Amino acid sequence: MDSTHVQRSAYKPPPPVIEPGHTFESVTSKISSVVLTKYQPFSWVVTTGIAFLFLNLLLVSVGYLFVKGVGIWGNNVPVGWAFDIINFVWWIGIGHAGTLISAILLLLKQDWRTSINRFAEAMTLFAVACALMFPLIHTGRPWLAAYWLFPYPNGMDIWPQFRSPLIWDVFAVSTYGTVSALFWYTGLIPDLATFRDRAKNKVTRYIYGGLALGWRGSARHWQRYENAYLLLAGMSTPLVLSVHTVVSFDFSVGIIPGWHTTIFPPYFVAGAIYAGFAMVLTLAIPLRRMFGFEDFITMRHLENMAKVTLVTGLIVTYGYATEVFFGYYSANQYEQYMIQNRMFGPYAWSYWALIFCNGIVPQTLWIKSLRTNTVWLFIMSLIVSVGMWLERFVIIVTSLHRDFLPSSWGMYYPTFWDFSTFFGTIGLFVTLMFLFVRVLPMISIFEVRMLLPKASIKGHDTLLPQVHVDDAEGA
């Protein structure tokens, strides 16, 4: 045995992205059988039922808000921005993973994205929908939102202020929502055609047939489709990075201590990816179990997502360290006081809980046995979501409640309606997500077909990563 042989043997190729033994037919029938059936798993019914109760709580909360006004919430001067913007930023952040998985990982040729991109994109849409609730309702008068948010000729003859990050935010988030929906629908068209051709029920066939637009998988169609899809991915990549950058401008353009820092854009984007991957894990782990998708969403997928969570978690933790350093190095008493107040002031519990959730807990992912333990990954992903919510709480509340003048200091206490609106949007999100998995393919069928060994063409680069077979075997 020579030394090169030893070196080659030391390299273990990654496990396949889908379990071996599948054919085009088995992949198609397995994924579409979740939708084209009258059967629903009991756990699906229970989860959707609970989520639907929370959705009704949202309707009650929002209805009451419109009757009474924002006075039912706890925010008041000096903390004028509280749960509404915390929840908005939290949801938008969660939404980032979908486009990241579908666009950036596509451009980077990460074939493991294929089994998770579809429902991550759906998750993006529903998270953006939840996020958009808050700018609409936070004034208590949503019918005025159009007039405040969008540039259109109105009777007062006034226009939005384009030098303000708040209007940039309107454009960034609405563009993001729209482009994500386009990207998602484009990816769905071939799978809708599959459903059209498999549906037994006439009404079902008409609905999917209509949505599939008469797609027939012609070579001409496919090449334009691939052209358009790749361009969409290319455009979504800077878009997804721009969205949370613009959201962070909402804060960093302000002069409040704790907001006015240049670290915010990269720190927010990393936090968004971190929160988003955690939410994908939160959804993927129960869903793969519920519908028996362990063959498609394998341990390799979960492990890769855990690794992305770990890396972005480290970037976020670096952001926290930088904030402390900025406070110290600014030689500015307001900045220094802000950090001191965060760590030891009345909201110190939230700061330390944040450090625990985002700084310490993800470090367990260095250990392979924990990284591949679905129970721990699920718990960890929930802790990360809590941590990211706390991060926004810390940034917003602790910065606002004590700024420059001690005479204008105050405390912020959320009310029942703050919490009910927040949990209500979680209900909306989970309801939409669970309805989605029952009416649309939660895994991209046509892209999974491309991962099968049979899909490769001789004498050309295959779509699968080239596994270097140990040719010295037996030598």
Added chain:
Amino acid sequence: MPREPVAPKLYGLLAEFEDPQALTDAAKRTYAEGYRKTDAYSPFPIEHVWEALGVEDRPVSFFVLCGGIVGLIAGFGLCYWVSTIAYPLNVGGRPMNSWPSFIPVTFEVTILIASFAAVISMIALNGLPMPYHPVFNVPAFARASQDKFFLAIEATDPKFDRMTTREFLRSLGAKEINEIDA
């Protein structure tokens, strides 16, 4: 009096293949044989097939570029027009045309219009939505969106002949050959 049943016109011949490799090889030989009014149908994109049939075009990229340019001008134009003409407002002594502040909106509108251009041009160039197409008349074609691969030679091709084309498709190793009624 009931009308005489009329034999439907022939749209073309549809050959069925088992895997992408067989379809690619068949597409290459069909092109070499001189057939041009052809199309292949597969449940996922196969680059080699559209290369072999010579049906590749790139107008989607052009429309995306146009969409991007339109979005760029529209986005910046909106900010400029609102801030300097429609509603000039002095904020902290900044110039009316404070262009760096207009970049985020310009960027977002550029991406928005270019993305719409990508999706709409792809759908329109593909002639969709098209609820009816002759190939759907072949019952086996339902598998084209699932696990089977098809090659069609259309009757309008100058080289098309019902018998010889059928023989030719058989020589390509097609599993089954169906006539497509127009």
